[in-house]
Every structure is written in C-alpha cells, then in structure tokens.
Amino acid sequence: MTEPIQKIWPELVRLILGRYDEKLLREVVQRFLRPRNQWPVEELIDRCVEAFDNTVLLNRRLKELDESRKTLLAALAQSGQCKWKLGQLIEISMCLGQDDGLSAVFDLLNQGFLLPDVVNLEQKDRLPKPCKSPYIKSFEQWIGFPGPEGLAIFLPPPISQRSIAFPLSLPQKYEPPEGAEILEPDPIAPVLQADGMEFPLRMSVLLQMVHKDPLRKNQQGGFFKRDLENLRANSMLSADPSDRLIEVPDLGILLTEIGLKLGVLVPKESELHPGTFPASWDEGLLAVLTEIWAALPAIDSWNPSTGLNDNPEDRSNPYNSACLVAVLALGNLPSNQWVDPELLESWVIDHHPYWKDRESIRPSRLKGWLVKFLLGIAFQIRMIQATKLLGGKYLVRLSPVGRSILGIQKENDLQDVIAKTLLVQPNLEILAFRQGLNPALARDLTNLATLKSIGPACQLLLEPESVYFALETGLRYEDICGLLERHGTRPTPQAVLDAIKTWSNKHERITIYASATLLEFPTAQDLENALSRGLPALKISDRFAVATSEEGIDFSQYRLTATRDYGLMPEKCVQVESDGVTLVVDISRSDLLLETELPRFADFVEDASSQQRRVYKLSPETLKKADQVGYTPTALDDWFQQRLGHSLTPAIQLILGAKSDAVPPSFETMLVVHLENELITDGIMQWPETAQWIHSRLGPCALTVNSESLEKLRKALLQAGHKLVESSPVQEA
C-alpha cells in the first residue's frame, strides 16, 4: 500500500523544489522564508521543508496574504484534495470572485504556498529521483512546457491545515433572486440524511467483483464494452440505493473511479485488479467519507450531468470545481439554512467561467447536474441533509458531518454504532443490519463472506472460496469465529462453526512458502540447539527448519558454512564421467534443488561417493522412471545445460532415443579394404572406375565393399597399378 500524502509530503516538497532553477528557488524562498544568510541550495531546500512544519512562521506568512489568496487556499483546503489541475484552480478562483483566476495562482506559486506537481503525485509509490539539473526557470516557462505530468498544482498538507479556517468569499446569507419563489420547508417534514455506509459498502461489492474478474481497459483508457456493461448492470453496484432521492447516471463507473483513487482497485498494465482498503477504514466512518469526498475532484471521466464521459475529444470537466464551489457555498451559510438546489445551481452557473458563454453549451450541461450531485452523491456520503416539499421538490443544507468533512466544524452527529449487528444463520447466510455497520466491520465481512445484497439489512453468504480468501488475508479460524461472536446478535450456529472449521482445516493441509529461508543443520542435535536458542523457524525434518523471513534470526549465534540463493541461476556443479552416464556432484557447490532433482532420474552410487563428491548413475530404468514423473528429454536436456553446461551425452541420447517406432539398428556382412594412406583412399573414392564398387568409407584409410563387387574393384585397381591382396584372416579367439 502506498504511503498517504500526509506522511511523504516533505519528500515531495524536496523533490519539487529540487527542480527549481537556483534563481527561482532563491526568489521563492526569499518571499517564504526570508533568510538572512546566503545558504547553499540544498540547505535552502531543507530549511524550506522545515519551515512548512513551523506553525508560527506559516501563520505569519499566511496572515500577510491578500484576502483573495486566502480564500482560494481555504477552498482548496476544504476540498481535502492536494492535487489540482491548473484550469480547475482558475475556475475556483473565478467562482470566488477573482476576475483573473490565474494571477492568484501565480501569486501563490511565487510565494511558495503552492507548488507545481512536477513529480506526478498520483504515482507516489514510484517517485522520481532527485533532479541533478533543475529546469524550472520561471512559472511562466513551466506553464508553457509543463512536461508529461501536465499542469497540476500541489498544495502541501501543512498549508492546507493552516488555511482551512480562512473565510471564503462566498455569500453568507441565502438570498433568492428577485421574482424567485421562496420555498420554506414543511416544519413537520422529516429531515432526510443517509447513514453514509452506501459508498463504503459498494466499495466492498466492487472489490469482490474485481477479485473474480479484473476490469479491462482499452488503449484509449476506457473500459472494455463487456466490463462497462457489467458495471452498469451490476444490481448491487449500480442500482439505486434504498434511500435514493434522485437517479445518478453511471454510479458504478463513479464508484470504480473512486475505488481507483482510494487504492481499493489497483491498475496493472491494462487491467484493474483488487487492491486493499485504505487505512481510513480503521479510523471510522468520518475518515472514510472525508477520503471519498477528497477523491471526487480528481475524477475526470465521470460527471453528474451525463455520467461516464468516454469521448476522448472532450475531456473538459467543469463539474468538479463547480460542485466543490456549490458545497463550499452551502458550508458558508448558517447551518440551519435550507437552500433550493436549483437556485444554487443557477448561482454557480452565473459565477463559473465555463458557463460564461451559455449559447455554446449543450442544454443538457446547463441544468440538473448540481441536483444530481447534491441529492445523489453528496447525500449518500452524508454531507447533505434534505427535506421534501409538498410538490416533491427537495431543499438541501450541509449536514454536521459535511461541515466536519470540510473541516469547518468539529462536532457532528456520528455516533458509535451498535456492535452486535450480525445474524448468522445455520444455512451460512449472514444478515448484517445496516445501523450497526461501520467501515472496519464492512471490510472484515467483505473479506469473509460474499455480498449478496445491500440494503437496510445486507445479506452475505459464507462460502468455501470466501473463507479461503479470509484465511489468505491472514485471519485464522479463531479470528473468524471471534468476529462472528463479537458482532453476532445470537451465538453462531454450530453448523456454521463446523463448516468454517472444515474449510480452515482443508486450507491448512498444504502450505506454500513462496520465498522462504531454509536452514540446514549438519546434525539433528544442532537443529535442536538452535530451536532452544529461540530460532524463529518451523522444524520440517531432523536437520531442516524453514522461516518465512530472515528477520528475527540472530545470526551472531550461527556460523554460516554456505549460503545459496535460489533466486539466482543454478550453479554448474556436476561433471560427467567418460562413460556418459555417471554424474559426479561437487558437494561444496551443490544445492538442495540438485540434491532433490538427481534421485528422480539417476541412482545414487554409494560405494563411489565420498564426503566431497556424490556419484549418481543413469540407466535405461532410471530414465524411464524420470519420463513417468514428467522429466521429458527436453527437460532433462535443460537440466544438463544448467548443471553441466552442455547437452545430454551421446550415451544418454542413445538410451532416450530407443523408441518403439524408431528404425531398428541392422547388420550385414561386408569386406573391409585397408589402404596405405588417405591419399589413395581419396583417389579410390573419387575415380569413377573404382568409386562405383565402394559401399562406404569407414575411416581415413578404410573402405567397405560387397563380396560381389570385390573382383570388379580388384580389376579396376589393377588398371591403376594397385594390387589388392587378401590379408591373413583373424584367428578367432
């Protein structure tokens, strides 16, 4: 999991400032830090990073800022988002009353409160190296040539924290325009507020869905058609919530984008794979909702007006800044002030630069988007309270939770939930009553059981696969039972406990150590001694113990006789004798793989072995056995290449080549003609008169002839002046 930005911001600031040209850096630092001495660049950057943590200095500098700059910083701080596109900042700045949004951003960049994101914050787990040749000479130059990271701005968290309470230059009083109908809520109408668990629960659905089938993306960055259809058709992901106030287009797509921002989904090449729930899931509902709120402005491919924006030629998304300004405007009003969302939408449209030229904007982009955002998204993350008028229209106001999320109020109405909220049934179904759910419990249940429906009571099903998944995440049988007992309204049925026990036991039958450290002791007594000294390893035989990692092994107690790393290429430590079938292993260089591999295709020859060398012999029987356990001739040849540095010996190839359909060896009677030297032999083979009677050449000075051709060869040789005589027959033994 990647580190949150709150932890790694000093490193980010250092990396970004390291890309400033010295002149620009000194100018910025002069305004921000006002150093009295001429410090070297590295020290200047260090002091600057330290200054971000200096509350007194930071407050002093922020106090000196112009009100229009303060209000922009406050708006960004309340959004919770620390990375912004330059265009969005200009839009927000203009909505906040600035005629020229760019000058405010420039001013904040020049004073060091904002930084250009030249390190790509979204890939914070793969940060670039410090820059050796700073290239940002001025911010005007950076805007002209922003590089592959694009025009993005970074707001360091300390600045965000200190400026969150600055007043916003937004209306503090709700004043409907002249002629507009003044809507007052019915005093007896209920105040509607979501429980805030809808999105966290749908994140669980998304995670389980992606765990089964990763989502695929095409080259344009959009989803594959089938995946898109699945996202839209999934009854739990995209269906309307039970307490919905308005229909939201492509809710499943929005949740996928939020999941990506939170790390619940992880992009791998062109697919989205399951990730992990962020740490905020352990910190309570408010932390989770704050994180979801902070993720919203960074989503480009979805908007509340049309849903998914898959048009690569039109990536403009003014709704992020517009929706933020609308929520900020609600936060600026008194907490009990109800607002007509349509009037609020008109106000935002009047102030947002995107809608300045209304004639050129499609009608669908003009109306209805803010109502969908407020009643569909902000309502579900508990930021908005709503009340219904007689005509079916809704009025909205920012909820206490919404004010807490924006950081403008500490108190909220989130209460500790009831711990006992599960009903585990003997048919392995779990009913989780919504009022008792919190993000941590929802996450644990997601890891343990398959979600079947979400509603006032969520239905889950315990299945072998889901329990195995829970065990994979590190839970044990006792943990699972403890979870069900702790949150169950009734004792867990015995049948359920038995099923979980069975699945757990089955799971424990095979354990795979992916990359273990194996300790091999010379004697069993040595291993016992090591264990008695606290060796953190599992004994797997008389002389072997296995540890998942070397952490915790006190190496001062051991003398390493040898070390083998199985991540490296196997060592060549075997030699073959002249017979081609006897293999001699050099014990000092051998490893476990070798010692376990060899007995599978060769017999150990104890008599010929010693402490330094082990001798194995291959035979037709051992090679047949090897073939039965999967050692094909190709696999064997690979092994020889790795361990001996050459291919199979001819003797082994001879044995391996003996197949039933192969041409059988044959024999026949031939006469051998021995010649005096190679030259004569070559001559006989070349001259047609003699060559026609030769059957084959055996060697440099030997030829074979059929008995029928012998006389003809003799005559031909006589013509050339050579007399063929019969040598004395070999006496049989």
Added chain:
Amino acid sequence: MLIVSNKTSIARIPVKLHRRVCLVLTEDALLAEEILARKKLASDISGRLTNEVLLVRTGRLESVVAELQRMGHTPQVLQR
C-alpha cells in the same frame, strides 16, 4: 566448587542457509505423493526434501498454486 562449562551450548551452530526457496509443505506424506503423482505438477516440482516437503522450481510458484487449486486443494501461500 568445580564449574564445568558446556562449550557446545555456547558455540556458534554451523548452518547452511538456503535463501529464496520455494517449497510446499503438506500435511502428510500421502498428500505429497498425490502431488508428485500429478504429471503437470511433477515438472514444476524439483524434488522431495522430506516426506512432507517438496521443493518447487524457481519461478514456478504460480503454476503450482493454480494446478493445486485445479486439483481441489486450497493451498495457503505464505509470502515473505
């Protein structure tokens, strides 16, 4: 009083270290036999360290896990 020091207990213990080993630990020898008898797995398994412990060839972990799951097992994979 005569104090006899036990030298062997405080001496450093000789050990050969095998790093980054991939191995399968089975509940019993029969299960190891069952795995070895599977032809697809046999080529991924380098050999048998003990009755219950099998060594997996470098880089074959994923195919071993997939094949074990195909056999109906639910191996517990311990990462570093």
